Amino acid sequence: xxxxxxxxxxxxxxxxxxxxxxxxxxxxxxxxxxxxxxxxxxxxxxxxxxxxxxxxxxxxxxxxxxxxxxxxxxxxxxxxxxxxxxxxxxxxxxxxxxxxxxxxxxxxxxxxxxxxxxxxxxxxxxxxxxxxxxxxxxxxxxxxxxxxxxxxxxxxxxxxxxxxxxxxxxxxxxxxxxxxxxxxxxxxxxxxxx
Numbered sequence: 001x002x003x004x005x006x007x008x009x010x011x012x013x014x015x016x017x018x019x020x021x022x023x024x025x026x027x028x029x030x031x032x033x034x035x036x037x038x039x040x041x042x043x044x045x046x047x048x049x050x051x052x053x054x055x056x057x058x059x060x061x062x063x064x065x066x067x068x069x070x071x072x073x074x075x076x077x078x079x080x081x082x083x084x085x086x087x088x089x090x091x092x093x094x095x096x097x098x099x100x101x102x103x104x105x106x107x108x109x110x111x112x113x114x115x116x117x118x119x120x121x122x123x124x125x126x127x128x129x130x131x132x133x134x135x136x137x138x139x140x141x142x143x144x145x146x147x148x149x150x151x152x153x154x155x156x157x158x159x160x161x162x163x164x165x166x167x168x169x170x171x172x173x174x175x176x177x178x179x180x181x182x183x184x185x186x187x188x189x190x191x192x193x194x
Contacts, residue, residue: 002026005039030054036064094138107179111135117147117165125152129185134178145169154185166192 004026008019031037032047042061047054052071055064068075078084095110097103099118108128112135115121123137141147146167155177157163165173172194177187 002029003031003033003035003037005037006041007039092135105137107133112137114138114140116140116142117149118142120148122150123152123155125154126185129154129179129182131179131181134176137175137177139165139173139175141166141169141171143169145171154183156180156184156186158188163189163191168192
């Protein structure tokens with residue numbers, strides 16, 4: 001555990017070597033200490049042994065950013081290849097789609113989407129399809145209502161029949177989906193959600 005000011009002064013050989021070793025010990029230990037380094041630099045690392053956190057100095061060099069817990073595997077961060085148990089709520093934003101005769105959906109942008117139909121439309125096969133992705137599409141009729149929605153060939157529904165939307169003005173239907181493979185999206189719809 002070591003801290004250093006990183007200023008190597010002019011001095012005799014033995015003193016120089018001792019100070020250089022102190023600086024190198026600080027470097028290899030990420031400035032591990034119970035107190036912050038006395039001299040700080042932008043992007044400097046500090047293993048704060050008092051709080052048990054790995055910290056990094058911000059670009060303005062006026063605050064520390066915590067990156068994780070020292071005594072925890074992967075600093076406490078989720079590993080993509082491992083099963084996770086989250087104790088806090090997880091949420092994804094609802095991304096608005098652009099109304100058009102053929103509605104494009106890029107599944108890389110979100111899991112959840114919304115669209116207000118301004119006419120009879122087709123929900124095209126999405127781009128960036130990845131097996132296992134799931135989410136919802138909130139479909140709202142405009143003030144005229146009675147808009148229809150056809151579906152791209154990748155969308156598969158119970159019994160092989162595409163659903164008919166609610167027709168009331170401003171009515172909302174919710175299509176829930178899960179991607180089975182690169183050409184199949186299984187979907188169910190909840191009609192006239194109020």
